[in-house]
Amino acid sequence: DTEVTQTPKHLVMGMTNKKSLKCEQHMGHRAMYWYKQKAKKPPELMFVYSYEKLSINESVPSRFSPECPNSSLLNLHLHALQPEDSALYLCASSQVASASYEQYFGPGTRLTVT
Amino acid sequence: KQEVTQIPAALSVPEGENLVLNCSFTDSAIYNLQWFRQDPGKGLTSLLLIQSSQREQTSGRLNASLDKSSGRSTLYIAASQPGDSATYLCADTQGGSEKLVFGKGTKLTVNP
Numbered sequence: 001d002t003e004v005t006q007t008p009k010h011l012v013m014g015m016t017n018k019k020s021l022k023c024e025q026h027m028g029h030r031a032m033y034w035y036k037q038k039a040k041k042p043p044e045l046m047f048v049y050s051y052e053k054l055s056i057n058e059s060v061p062s063r064f065s066p067e068c069p070n071s072s073l074l075n076l077h078l079h080a081l082q083p084e085d086s087a088l089y090l091c092a093s094s095q096v097a098s099a100s101y102e103q104y105f106g107p108g109t110r111l112t113v114t
Numbered sequence: 115k116q117e118v119t120q121i122p123a124a125l126s127v128p129e130g131e132n133l134v135l136n137c138s139f140t141d142s143a144i145y146n147l148q149w150f151r152q153d154p155g156k157g158l159t160s161l162l163l164i165q166s167s168q169r170e171q172t173s174g175r176l177n178a179s180l181d182k183s184s185g186r187s188t189l190y191i192a193a194s195q196p197g198d199s200a201t202y203l204c205a206d207t208q209g210g211s212e213k214l215v216f217g218k219g220t221k222l223t224v225n226p
Contacts, residue, residue: 006157031212042203042216043158056213090157099145099207100165103214105158 003027004106006091012112013081021076021109023091029104031097032074034066035090037108043090049074050097081113116141116208120217127194128225135189135220137204147187148214149178150203158203162189194224 004025013019023032031050035043048056049068063085065077074091088108094101117140127133137147146165150158162171162178164187170179177190187204201221205214 004157033212042205042218043214044216045213048212050212088155092158094212097212099212101212102148102160102163103212104160105150107157108155110155 004104006106006109010110018079023074025093029093029095031094033092034076037088083113086113116215118215118217120220124221126223131194132192135202137187139185139206144206147206149189152201196224196226198224
């Protein structure tokens with residue numbers, strides 16, 4: 001099973017709201033990733049967690065707050081977002097955080113900030 | 115900084131045709147190169163991963179090759195079908211880290 005699941009599929013939120021995106025994998029992977037993809041653009045890395053610890057933050061604004069409660073679960077907490085944050089948010093996982101291992105992506109959460 | 119380029123940006127072919135998608139990268143010291151497929155509004159599906167020590171990988175009608183010396187990878191799709199219509203993205207690892215750097219993709223349309 002190479003499945004990464006993400007919920008919700010779609011999310012509409014106002015600029016003053018607080019919401020969370022959830023990602024889950026049961027492949028025993030110890031690295032998990034958040035990517036952001038704007039329309040007609042390639043995905044861009046936001047965060048990497050390795051063994052439940054944040055290992056890479058690509059200078060993402062603090063209104064995005066990642067959390068990895070356990071090795072199977074990754075959350076992205078959203079607060080005071082801007083309309084330009086509207087995008088497809090993709091979660092991925094790999095066996096470990098290494099260039100040698102394939103990354104598996106989830107279906108994404110389509111976020112609209114109004 | 116690693117850059118990944120995909121040409122062409124869009125490709126339209128009749129059903130049954132064999133085709134090649136191109137990917138070029140600037141850093142020959144890559145660890146691996148991964149090809150993905152993305153349907154409109156959907157996530158990425160991993161198609162093939164080529165390790166730097168390999169020259170090609172095959173899965174069904176797909177064959178991906180890697181030439182580190184020239185900084186190029188190609189994805190060959192045999193006997194294309196309308197269901198192959200999607201955007202194809204290649205990505206390599208920046209500086210040997212786990213950070214994937216993506217090309218902008220090739221949008222493929224296979225016409226019945």
